[in-house]
Amino acid sequence: MSAQRKDDHVRLAIEQQHTHRGTNQFDEVSFVHHALAGIDREEVSLDTSFAGLAWPVPIYINAMTGGSAKTGVINRDLAIAARASGVPIASGSMNAYFKDPSCAHTFQVLREENPDGFVMANVNATASVDNVWRALDLLRANALQIHINTAQETAMPEGDRSFAAWAGQIEKIAAAVDVPVIVKEVGNGLSRQSVATLKDLGVAAADVSGRGGTDFARIENGRRELGEYAFLHGWGQSTAACLLDAADVDLPLLASGGVRHPLDVARALALGARAVGSSGGFLRTLLDGGVDALVAQLTSWLDQLAALQTMLGARTPADLTGCDLLIHGSLREFCADRGIDTRTLAQRSPAPASASSTTGSTR
Numbered sequence: 452m453s454a455q456r457k458d459d460h461v462r463l464a465i466e467q468q469h470t471h472r473g474t475n476q477f478d479e480v481s482f483v484h485h486a487l488a489g490i491d492r493e494e495v496s497l498d499t500s501f502a503g504l505a506w507p508v509p510i511y512i513n514a515m516t517g518g519s520a521k522t523g524v525i526n527r528d529l530a531i532a533a534r535a536s537g538v539p540i541a542s543g544s545m546n547a548y549f550k551d552p553s554c555a556h557t558f559q560v561l562r563e564e565n566p567d568g569f570v571m572a573n574v575n576a577t578a579s580v581d582n583v584w585r586a587l588d589l590l591r592a593n594a595l596q597i598h599i600n601t602a603q604e605t606a607m608p609e610g611d612r613s614f615a616a617w618a619g620q621i622e623k624i625a626a627a628v629d630v631p632v633i634v635k636e637v638g639n640g641l642s643r644q645s646v647a648t649l650k651d652l653g654v655a656a657a658d659v660s661g662r663g664g665t666d667f668a669r670i671e672n673g674r675r676e677l678g679e680y681a682f683l684h685g686w687g688q689s690t691a692a693c694l695l696d697a698a699d700v701d702l703p704l705l706a707s708g709g710v711r712h713p714l715d716v717a718r719a720l721a722l723g724a725r726a727v728g729s730s731g732g733f734l735r736t737l738l739d740g741g742v743d744a745l746v747a748q749l750t751s752w753l754d755q756l757a758a759l760q761t762m763l764g765a766r767t768p769a770d771l772t773g774c775d776l777l778i779h780g781s782l783r784e785f786c787a788d789r790g791i792d793t794r795t796l797a798q799r800s801p802a803p804a805s806a807s808s809t810t811g812s813t814r
């Protein structure tokens with residue numbers, strides 16, 4: 452059952468990539484263009500840090516799969532691409548391994564193919580502390596991801612209907628393990644309230660994983676004969692909205708969900724994310740073009756991100772948070788209703804000295 456579900460997820464996620472990819476709320480975020488802001492490419496670094504971690508790049512391959520023969524091959528190829536491009540990578544949910552240890556190798560391959568890389572183990576919020584340790588040990592993981600996915604479970608035919616214990620279990624896990632714990636959504640987003648709660652629970656970072664890309668309510672509904680949960684398609688807040696909403700919570704944020712190209716990466720970083728992940732898009736590249744195509748995509752995204760930073764005058768990814776951003780359309784309405792000041796965002800770069808000295812000029 453579990454192995455079949457993993458294969459279904461890949462099939463339906465790829466179908467979605469081919470049929471439902473297009474605009475999303477990242478399109479409602481634009482940089483104010485300052486024509487003399489540019490710096491030299493040699494000055495630009497892609498280093499980022501959060502929760503005591505230092506990553507050489509702010510892009511990662513986010514959680515996807517493992518647990519069946521087919522998905523073991525996918526994990527092998529993802530790991531090879533991660534190693535070749537130097538990006539961090541996460542496993543898919545390791546619940547399948549807890550239930551059936553004979554599928555261990557379909558996850559372990561992430562470490563075998565990428566012995567020195569940054570690897571995250573992914574579990575659900577009901578995992579026991581013992582099982583979390585098993586997952587971390589199997590992958591020699593550098594960090595732990597815990598996914599929270601109430602909309603997915605609700606649409607899933609065999610999904611959970613008991614969510615009340617999740618927060619307590621997250622707190623228990625965060626207190627027990629010796630690697631940073633990152634809690635993530637799966638494409639429906641984390642609100643300001645959710646991120647604040649996660650901070651109180653003792654997690655190290657939150658990946659908002661918002662709406663705009665892979666839609667798990669749609670995927671699970673696609674596994675139902677009658678498709679009776681179609682009304683949940685598109686549930687939640689976009690990734691851009693989540694970053695704006697939770698910006699004032701004192702917890703490092705990562706961004707994923709609907710990241711389509713390096714400009715979306717730069718937008719998410721400018722909205723405060725410390726690093727930016729993609730799942731469905733990278734999976735599509737891998738399955739359409741093979742490992743070489745994914746390595747080429749990752750390499751070119753990193754190069755193009757550096758090019759954007761050069762044009763925008765951002766020496767580091769974190770410097771992008773000093774760039775002026777305009778928020779348009781429905782995202783602007785979201786900001787108004789949630790009390791987020793878009794004018795401050797549009798005017799955060801320092802004015803050149805001459806701008807103030809000429810104020811009041813009598814010329």
Ligand code: FNR
Binds near residue numbers: 637709
């Ligand atoms: C996922 N995602 C996911 N997340 C998670 O925490 N554990 C998991 O096991 C999975 N499984 C999974 C399978 C497949 C095939 C895909 C495409 C995705 C969710 C993923 O990590 C991410 O949060 C969302 O997919 C949103 O990002 P994208 O796909 O829009 O870039």
